[in-house]
Each structure stands twice: as structure tokens, then as C-alpha cells.
Amino acid sequence: MPALAEKQLEVVHPLAWILNNDFVNENGDQLEFDSHRFLVRPYADDHPDQVIMKSAQIGWSTLAILKTFHLAKYRGLNCIYTLPTRNATKDFVFPKVNPLILRNKSIRDIVTQDSITLKQVGDRFIYYKGSFSETEAIMISADLLVNDELDRSDQRVLNTYLSRLGASKYGWKWRFSNPSVPGFGVHALWENSDQMHWFVTCSHCKHETFMAFEEAEGNAMKPHFLDITDKLYKCGKCLKTVSDSARQSGRWIAKYPDRSMRGYHVSQLMAPWISPAKIVSEFESGTPDYFHNFVLGLPYIAAELVVDRETILRATTPGEVAMTDVVIGVDNGVTKHYVIGTPSGIVYYGKTDSWEEIEGLLNLHNAIMVIDANPYPNVPRQLARKYRGRVFMNHYIPDTKNLGTVQWGDGKNYGMVKADRTRVIDLVASEINSGIQMFMMNPSDMEGYISHWTSMYRSNETNNAGITKGAWITKENKPDHWAHATVYFRIGLEKVMKGRSGGVRPVAPSAPLKGVLVNHDRQTIETPVDIMKIARESGKPRKDWRR
Numbered sequence: 001m002p003a004l005a006e007k008q009l010e011v012v013h014p015l016a017w018i019l020n021n022d023f024v025n026e027n028g029d030q031l032e033f034d035s036h037r038f039l040v041r042p043y044a045d046d047h048p049d050q051v052i053m054k055s056a057q058i059g060w061s062t063l064a065i066l067k068t069f070h071l072a073k074y075r076g077l078n079c080i081y082t083l084p085t086r087n088a089t090k091d092f093v094f095p096k097v098n099p100l101i102l103r104n105k106s107i108r109d110i111v112t113q114d115s116i117t118l119k120q121v122g123d124r125f126i127y128y129k130g131s132f133s134e135t136e137a138i139m140i141s142a143d144l145l146v147n148d149e150l151d152r153s154d155q156r157v158l159n160t161y162l163s164r165l166g167a168s169k170y171g172w173k174w175r176f177s178n179p180s181v182p183g184f185g186v187h188a189l190w191e192n193s194d195q196m197h198w199f200v201t202c203s204h205c206k207h208e209t210f211m212a213f214e215e216a217e218g219n220a221m222k223p224h225f226l227d228i229t230d231k232l233y234k235c236g237k238c239l240k241t242v243s244d245s246a247r248q249s250g251r252w253i254a255k256y257p258d259r260s261m262r263g264y265h266v267s268q269l270m271a272p273w274i275s276p277a278k279i280v281s282e283f284e285s286g287t288p289d290y291f292h293n294f295v296l297g298l299p300y301i302a303a304e305l306v307v308d309r310e311t312i313l314r315a316t317t318p319g320e321v322a323m324t325d326v327v328i329g330v331d332n333g334v335t336k337h338y339v340i341g342t343p344s345g346i347v348y349y350g351k352t353d354s355w356e357e358i359e360g361l362l363n364l365h366n367a368i369m370v371i372d373a374n375p376y377p378n379v380p381r382q383l384a385r386k387y388r389g390r391v392f393m394n395h396y397i398p399d400t401k402n403l404g405t406v407q408w409g410d411g412k413n414y415g416m417v418k419a420d421r422t423r424v425i426d427l428v429a430s431e432i433n434s435g436i437q438m439f440m441m442n443p444s445d446m447e448g449y450i451s452h453w454t455s456m457y458r459s460n461e462t463n464n465a466g467i468t469k470g471a472w473i474t475k476e477n478k479p480d481h482w483a484h485a486t487v488y489f490r491i492g493l494e495k496v497m498k499g500r501s502g503g504v505r506p507v508a509p510s511a512p513l514k515g516v517l518v519n520h521d522r523q524t525i526e527t528p529v530d531i532m533k534i535a536r537e538s539g540k541p542r543k544d545w546r547r
């Protein structure tokens with residue numbers, strides 16, 4: 001039995017509640033705060049106005065779910081927890097909230113009514129709501145509003161939810177998200193916050209500063225950075241190695257301690273269980289916006305990106321290619337444009353009005369084929385059924401969120417593939433630009449192909465919800481078919497490369513780090529952390545970093 005003092009501490013600190021009662025996460029793994037030390041202070045933070053600009057896979061949703069239960073139980077707050085999707089139940093309550101209730105007796109004991117989107121704790125409530133309908137937002141009011149995935153939510157609906165805090169004497173709001181583009185959503189809020197950074201002390205020269213990806217010459221703070229050649233973190237001052245245990249033992253320091261909004265920036269650079277080599281591999285395999293938004297937790301907008309004549313010719317070299325592991329990408333239309341290649345490069349492009357000819361190419365090369373679903377889906381669908389596992393139908397979608405650039409359907413959706421249009425074209429364009437995608441052809445044969453790439457350009461578009469995003473646009477009345485056929489080829493290539501070792505070019509950045517607050521890949525702990533001491537002291541003011 002915990003001592004009375006510890007029980008009292010549980011009332012004040014969610015962290016004490018979690019540790020005293022051996023909480024586990026939704027996967028059944030014990031929550032631990034030695035490698036996840038950067039979460040200690042956020043767990044203990046009951047600041048009423050919080051914004052968290054974060055990377056993927058650092059445990060923030062679990063934190064928010066547990067803290068809402070704690071607040072409902074011990075502080076008597078009604079909470080609304082919003083998610084971007086229409087089906088908050090399927091995407092969030094079932095996989096995350098319900099397992100946390102089920103697996104932790106201390107939560108189970110306080111939940112008195114458990115419907116799907118409404119959990120009652122004593123006489124208080126936690127609602128799980130989508131942010132897609134303003135009518136839903138008007139019906140309920142709350143003391144705490146939690147907006148999960150702020151940047152992917154409909155901003156007008158979120159504003160309606162904010163108005164539901166008006167009647168509460170608390171009016172707390174906690175908003176968090178993977179960022180998207182600069183100046184929007186969570187990044188815009190973060191800019192106005194106190195901007196808490198995770199400061200790490202170099203064990204060699206005692207230089208204490210925040211973690212950055214690139215070396216920042218000219219920055220007076222001399223941030224630590226990742227040396228991508230050595231795959232090691234280096235001190236921004238003495239350039240010696242910053243160890244995992246140093247990253248782990250950092251502390252939060254506010255850049256603007258006088259500001260009234262609390263802001264945390266959380267990136268995978270501060271997670272000691274994620275190795276610098278893993279970050280480098282994400283950097284090399286993912287698109288820049290994925291890497292910034294989901295690994296660094298930073299907003300990103302691509303500079304102008306084009307695939308021009310010179311770029312393609314630079315990547316073109318005649319040569320013999322073994323025709324094994326052949327992939328064919330087909331752009332749908334009255335005239336079908338196709339691109340044929342292998343993991344070594346693209347070897348041929350052409351066009352035909354005949355689906356029979358397309359099927360003939362498939363059989364001739366025993367190929368994997370990805371066909372655009374539109375505008376004529378019938379034959380591609382028939383082919384996907386007839387050649388199960390070899391022919392796939394691609395749908396471009398505007399945003400796969402953080403699910404990866406390409407998603408392969410399974411079950412009844414087997415044979416279908418969805419690709420994030422902007423990201424997958426970005427990827428192909430950057431691979432051509434960097435010479436990763438080769439053309440094993442005669443340069444003199446490339447002109448027709450080149451003209452389809454040069455009719456496209458990348459720009460920024462703002463949608464009805466006011467969200468600005470990158471988009472590939474085709475100049476009026478210009479053909480772009482072979483460019484898209486190349487994108488479908490690239491998607492199909494992922495199928496061929498799967499399971500092969502070496503030379504793998506996955507479209508989606510390598511599998512997301514599984515689980516949160518788990519002990520996988522944990523580093524050796526040199527100094528045991530006194531969690532309770534940190535929890536007790538968490539409210540004390542810290543030193544200004546501009547000292």
C-alpha cells in the first residue's frame with residue numbers, strides 16, 4: 001500500500017497516480033519515465049492553455065487520454081477530446097482509449113458509464129468528438145477542450161468548440177498536433193507561446209542547449225546537431241559526441257517565460273530510444289515534409305521543385321538491364337501511357353489505345369502493374385481481380401495524414417492502393433533530381449517523356465478550410481501522362497522491393513516506431529531518475545535560457 005503522502009500526491013499529480021498504480025499503455029507495456037523523461041514535466045503540467053508542436057510516436061495521445069481521466073476524477077473537469085476524423089470512435093476510442101481503461105484497474109474503477117464516445121467519471125464526462133460537423137460541436141460544453149491533430153482538423157469546427165468553453169470557470173484548452181506548414185495551426189499557436197525547448201548538456205564541455213537537426217552556424221545558442229556522416233549527435237560548441245544518456249537527462253527551458261501560453265516542441269531528436277542512425281535513415285528515405293512534420297516536429301513548405309529537361313538527361317544513361325522484377329505504371333485514359341522499368345531504372349515508355357496491349361505487356365514481362373483508377377476504372381478493376389497480387393489500382397488522395405505516402409489495401413480492398421498525391425510526386429521528383437531514379441535509355445529517345453514532366457510544376461494551394469498545402473499543377477492543355485505513369489511505376493516498385501535486402505527504396509518512410517511509452521530499444525540508464533522528486537519540483541520556475 002502506498003503511504004498516505006503518496007496517495008495525496010496522486011490527487012495533485014497524474015504522474016504519481018500513474019506510477020503508484022503501475023499503469024500500462026494501450027499495448028499492455030508498463031509506462032516508464034526514465035527513457036521518456038522529457039514527458040515527466042508535461043505529465044505534471046496543468047497549465048490551462050497548452051500547445052504542443054510534436055513529432056509522431058512520442059506518446060502524446062496516451063498522455064492526453066490519461067490526464068483527462070485524472071482531471072475528471074480529481075479536479076472535477078468535464079472534457080471534450082476532439083479528433084480530425086469523422087469516425088473518432090473507430091480510429092481512436094477503440095484502439096487507444098478503451099484498451100487504456102480495460103488494462104488499468106485504477107481507470108476501470110472510476111469509469112461509471114462507458115458508452116463509445118462518452119466516458120463518465122463520477123459525475124463528470126469525457127466526450128470524444130470528431131471535428132467535422134459544427135452541429136455536433138454546438139450541443140455540449142466543457143471545462144477542458146483537448147484538440148488532438150489540430151492541423152488536420154476543420155478549423156471552423158474547432159472554433160465552435162472553443163466557444164463551448166465560455167460557460168466554464170476553467171476554460172482550459174490543450175491543443176496539439178504534428179505541424180504542417182509554417183504559420184498555420186499548431187505552429188501559429190506555438191509562435192505565441194512560451195516555447196519550451198528540451199535542453200541537453202554536453203558531458204564534455206558542459207554546454208547546455210537545445211537539439212537541432214542541422215548545425216546552425218551563427219546561432220548564438222550553438223544548438224547540438226546530428227552529424228549525418230557519423231550518425232552521431234554532436235555538441236554545438238566542442239563538436240564532441242552528445243550521448244543518448246545526455247539527451248535523456250535534459251530539461252525543459254522556456255524561451256519566453258513571461259508569456260501566458262505554455263508551448264512544448266517535442267521532436268524525435270530528444271527521444272533517447274530513437275537512435276541517430278534511425279533519424280538519418282528517416283531523413284534519407286522520407287520526403288522533406290514528412291521528415292520535418294513527423295520526425296522533427298517542425299512545419300515545412302517545399303521550395304520550388306521541378307523536373308526539367310536537364311535533370312532527366314542527367315539521370316539518363318544507355319545500358320543493358322536484366323528484365324527481372326519488372327514494374328509497369330499505366331496512366332489511364334482513351335490513350336493509355338505507360339512506363340516500364342525495374343529497380344535498376346526505367347527502360348521504356350510508350351502509349352496505346354488498347355487495354356489488350358497493356359495486358360499483353362503485363363504477361364510478356366511477368367510484371368507488377370499499377371494502373372490509375374480514373375477516368376475509366378472498369379478494365380483496371382477487372383485486371384486487378386484477374387491478376388490478383390500483380391495488378392493494382394491506384395487512387396490519388398489529398399492527404400494520408402501520418403499514415404505514410406502509400407497505403408496498400410487489404411481484405412476487401414486488396415488490389416487497391418492509395419497514394420498521397422503531392423507527397424508521392426514530390427518523392428519521384430526528388431529521386432529524379434538526385435539521380436536515384438535512372439533512365440536506362442538513349443538520351444535522344446527522351447524528348448517525348450521530358451515534355452510531360454516539364455508541363456508540371458509545384459505550387460501552394462489554399463483550400464476552403466484555409467489550409468495551405470503543396471500541390472503539383474499541370475499547365476493548361478499540356479500532357480502530363482508519362483510523369484504520372486512514372487509515379488505509378490514508383491508505387492509498384494515498392495511491391496517488388498518488399499522483402500529484398502539492400503537497395504530498398506520504400507515509398508513510405510520505414511515502419512513507424514511502434515507503440516508509445518514502451519521500453520523497446522531502451523538505452524542503459526546511468527543515473528536513475530527520481531521521478532517523484534521531479535514531479536514535486538515540476539511547478540517551480542526554471543532559469544531563463546537567455547541568462
Ligand SMILES: [Zn+2]
Binds near residue numbers: 203206235238239240
Ligand atoms: Zn561540448
